[in-house]
Amino acid sequence: xxxxxxxxxxxxxxxxxxxxxxxxxxxxxxxxxxxxxxxxxxxxxxxxxxxxxxxxxxxxxxxxxxxxxxxxxxxxxxxxxxxxxxxxxxxxxxxxxxxxxxxxxxxxxxxxxxxxxxxxxxxxxxxxxxxxxxxxxxxxxxxxxxxxxxxxxxxxxxxxxxxxxxxxxxxxxxxxxxxxxxxxxxxxxxxxxxxxxxxxxxxxxxxxxxxxxxxxxxxxxxxxxxxxxxxxxxxxxxxxxxxxxxxxx
Numbered sequence: 001x002x003x004x005x006x007x008x009x010x011x012x013x014x015x016x017x018x019x020x021x022x023x024x025x026x027x028x029x030x031x032x033x034x035x036x037x038x039x040x041x042x043x044x045x046x047x048x049x050x051x052x053x054x055x056x057x058x059x060x061x062x063x064x065x066x067x068x069x070x071x072x073x074x075x076x077x078x079x080x081x082x083x084x085x086x087x088x089x090x091x092x093x094x095x096x097x098x099x100x101x102x103x104x105x106x107x108x109x110x111x112x113x114x115x116x117x118x119x120x121x122x123x124x125x126x127x128x129x130x131x132x133x134x135x136x137x138x139x140x141x142x143x144x145x146x147x148x149x150x151x152x153x154x155x156x157x158x159x160x161x162x163x164x165x166x167x168x169x170x171x172x173x174x175x176x177x178x179x180x181x182x183x184x185x186x187x188x189x190x191x192x193x194x195x196x197x198x199x200x201x202x203x204x205x206x207x208x209x210x211x212x213x214x215x216x217x218x219x220x221x222x223x224x225x226x227x228x229x230x231x232x233x234x235x236x237x238x239x240x241x242x243x244x245x246x247x248x249x
Contacts, residue, residue: 001188003154008134011070011102012154012190015213018050019203020072020192022217023063026249030224038066040221045069053194053215057099064100072136072215073101078248079114083164085248086138088113093126097133104130108137108148109160120147127152138194140164145181149188156185157194157215163246172196175209182210218245 003009021044025036041052041063053072054060060073073096078085087093087106096104104126107119126135137148138159145156158178162170173196182191193206194215203214218225228241 002190003134005132008132008154012134012212015050015070015190015192017207018213019044019048020051020053020213020215021047021049021220022053022194022215023221024053024055024059024217025221028249029222031222035062038062041067041069044220050213053105053217054101057095060096060099060101070102071100072103072105073097073099074105074138076249080248082112082114084109084111084113084119086160087122088119089115089122090125090129093122093130097130103134103136103155105136105138105159107160108151108153108156109140109144109164111164120144120151123148123151123153136192137189140167142177142181142184145185145191149185153189155190155192155212156181157192159194159215161195162242170196173202173206175205178206178211179209186210186212 023037023040025032037059045067051070052063054063055074055076060071064071074087075092075096076085077088084107093104106122108123109119111119113119134154136155137153139145139148139156140160148156161167161174178193185191190212192213192215193211197203197214197216198219206214225245228244232239232241
């Protein structure tokens with residue numbers, strides 16, 4: 001069931017029907033500068049976004065100091081023996097909370113982690129240790145979304161559709177799955193759309209299907225990947241731009 005905590009509910013309801021911008025940059029990105037994510041967040045706030053999604057304690061802290069919007073925080077940590085990289089352990093959860101994240105995002109898929117657990121096992125630990133924190137479950141399919149909602153996730157989103165072994169190779173969003181997610185789980189959690197949303201029309205389609213709000217990253221804040229999508233098509237699909245998007249950093 002959706003949260004009854006007044007402060008948490010007010011924050012989540014303030015995002016209804018709006019755009020959340022994912023403001024992330026890695027040190028090996030061609031657009032990297034020390035203040036790049038801050039400028040991204042300031043631009044998003046200026047444009048009327050209702051929230052920010054940010055990666056790493058350092059970048060979360062910098063964004064929180066610059067804008068007044070709620071921040072969904074995560075920490076990407078890569079290991080060669082797993083595809084789980086979004087906030088994989090309590091260490092990352094504690095760090096992004098300390099950095100000021102208003103909402104903690106974590107991998108809630110069935111994938112095995114570097115530590116030998118299943119990614120979705122972390123959510124109950126977070127809820128037990130920090131029942132006051134709002135949680136955002138990144139999933140790849142409807143079954144994982146159901147489990148996340150049952151375990152108390154405040155938000156569920158198909159963020160990892162296309163980033164697991166079972167969903168690898170996809171080219172776009174699964175709107176039918178997302179619509180089912182909204183219909184089935186909309187009373188239990190805030191269902192947001194994240195992943196493979198490239199145009200305002202795509203975003204409106206998601207709201208029509210039941211999205212509480214829509215998160216957009218690469219199409220807004222990663223111009224090098226936007227350019228690579230064009231180059232990929234113009235080159236006859238000889239190179240796959242998603243290889244760069246999925247790269248470990």
